[in-house]
Amino acid sequence: MSAADRLNQTSEILNESFQPVENPFKVTVIGSGNWGTTISKVVAENTALRPHLFVRRVDMWVFEEMIDGQKLTEIINTKHENVKYLPGIELPDNLVANPDLVGAAKDADILVFNVPHQFLPRIVSQLQGHIKKDARAISCLKGFDVDKDGVRLLSTYVEEKLGIACGALSGANLAPEVAKENWSETTVAYKLPKDFKGQGKDVDHAVLKALFHRPYFHVNVIDDVAGVSVAGALKNVVALGCGFVEGLGWGNNASAAIQRVGLGEIIKFGQMFFPHSKVETYYQESAGVADLITTCSGGRNVRVATHMAQTGKTAEESEKELLNGQSAQGIHTCKEVHEWLASCGKTDEFPLFEAVYQIVYEGASMETLPDMIEDLEGVNIPVAKHANK
Numbered sequence: 001m002s003a004a005d006r007l008n009q010t011s012e013i014l015n016e017s018f019q020p021v022e023n024p025f026k027v028t029v030i031g032s033g034n035w036g037t038t039i040s041k042v043v044a045e046n047t048a049l050r051p052h053l054f055v056r057r058v059d060m061w062v063f064e065e066m067i068d069g070q071k072l073t074e075i076i077n078t079k080h081e082n083v084k085y086l087p088g089i090e091l092p093d094n095l096v097a098n099p100d101l102v103g104a105a106k107d108a109d110i111l112v113f114n115v116p117h118q119f120l121p122r123i124v125s126q127l128q129g130h131i132k133k134d135a136r137a138i139s140c141l142k143g144f145d146v147d148k149d150g151v152r153l154l155s156t157y158v159e160e161k162l163g164i165a166c167g168a169l170s171g172a173n174l175a176p177e178v179a180k181e182n183w184s185e186t187t188v189a190y191k192l193p194k195d196f197k198g199q200g201k202d203v204d205h206a207v208l209k210a211l212f213h214r215p216y217f218h219v220n221v222i223d224d225v226a227g228v229s230v231a232g233a234l235k236n237v238v239a240l241g242c243g244f245v246e247g248l249g250w251g252n253n254a255s256a257a258i259q260r261v262g263l264g265e266i267i268k269f270g271q272m273f274f275p276h277s278k279v280e281t282y283y284q285e286s287a288g289v290a291d292l293i294t295t296c297s298g299g300r301n302v303r304v305a306t307h308m309a310q311t312g313k314t315a316e317e318s319e320k321e322l323l324n325g326q327s328a329q330g331i332h333t334c335k336e337v338h339e340w341l342a343s344c345g346k347t348d349e350f351p352l353f354e355a356v357y358q359i360v361y362e363g364a365s366m367e368t369l370p371d372m373i374e375d376l377e378g379v380n381i382p383v384a385k386h387a388n389k
């Protein structure tokens with residue numbers, strides 16, 4: 001059996017195993033960047049395939065902009081291509097670009113949030129009071145919300161601000177590869193809420209699998225929203241560190257060292273501030289170590305940091321020059337993490353995260369990265385008897 005036949009067979013088996021629901025779910029994706037458009041494509045392919053579960057039409061909210069005198073939404077809806085953020089990829093015709101945020105979201109049963117996380121607060125405040133009370137959400141964002149009260153997951157932020165249950169989707173998922181339908185895995189995390197209405201009436205793990213799983217995009221659904229979200233947010237900070245050593249020309253050993261320290265700090269951060277997150281999520285799930293590896297190999301964060309090292313430009317300048325309006329989320333996340341760790345006096349316990357912040361925001365030298373992350377605690381360096389003579 002060919003690989004393509006095997007994939008089609010998997011898809012058919014999945015279709016048969018999904019029970020119909022009373023009222024098919026309407027799905028809206030909030031966001032239309034590189035990943036936002038890719039996930040919209042994934043979702044729209046599945047809603048077209050599974051009318052017993054989903055309304056065929058998927059709305060994708062687009063932060064409207066003009067491209068050569070024409071609205072981006074009009075281009076997407078006529079050419080079926082997001083020419084700015086996902087050029088060269090054909091989008092399904094049941095995916096509708098919608099510039100009206102409330103209009104796109106108000107009838108949705110499932111809201112998929114997928115915007116650079118610095119824009120989330122404004123979007124959520126515009127949605128307050130305008131969505132279905134029993135809607136459910138999945139956050140594909142990578143980052144944290146930090147204020148004087150603490151560090152919060154973005155799914156928790158959505159839950160608190162909108163009063164709806166929210167899970168997370170994260171994995172080793174560089175958008176251009178998923179968009180081209182190259183095989184990858186992802187992790188969806190969702191906890192059934194207290195007001196769960198029952199199978200066939202509400203969103204559960206099977207519904208989420210049916211919404212996101214594609215022959216080329218394999219989904220594992222788990223409960224650990226915190227583990228998935230912490231790993232997704234922090235690997236972007238580690239990727240900046242990898243970009244610095246790569247840009248300095250130090251090679252693969254240096255990058256591996258940064259990833260080793262980074263994985264340790266990710267797990268420690270998760271255990272310290274989200275103790276209900278599971279350690280195995282960090283090394284067994286796509287959202288854990290696999291996302292760390294792919295992002296440090298070829299993501300936008302690593303590219304931006306490499307450019308900084310090679311040109312001496314700032315993070316913002318490098319992002320602007322390289323990404324054509326896309327966002328390297330590690331730039332925001334390293335600041336959020338620093339602010340949180342500083343407020344609780346724990347920056348010393350996360351030397352890599354702190355070093356990345358110091359390089360991006362305080363002008364620290366990239367060359368000193370190895371010394372900054374060297375943990376000398378407990379190491380007894382022998383001193384020669386007559387060293388000072």
Ligand SMILES: NC(=O)C1=CN([C@@H]2O[C@H](COP(=O)(O)OP(=O)(O)OC[C@H]3O[C@@H](n4cnc5c(N)ncnc54)[C@H](O)[C@@H]3O)[C@@H](O)[C@H]2O)C=CC1
Nearest residue numbers: 032033034035036063114115116119141142174175326327
């Ligand atoms: N691109 C990727 O490979 C992956 C990205 N992610 C995560 O998904 C989230 C979304 O990323 P992308 O879709 O790649 O976005 P992106 O990095 O492509 O950002 C561009 C998007 O931001 C929008 N935007 C610009 N200014 C805005 C404003 N003031 N208000 C609202 N929106 C505005 C643009 O219209 C565009 O849709 C991020 O948290 C990212 O870390 C997760 C997995 C893969």
Ligand SMILES: O=C(CO)COP(=O)(O)O
Nearest residue numbers: 171172173174299300301
């Ligand atoms: O999250 C990602 C891959 O899973 C994408 O990482 P970048 O934003 O660094 O491209």
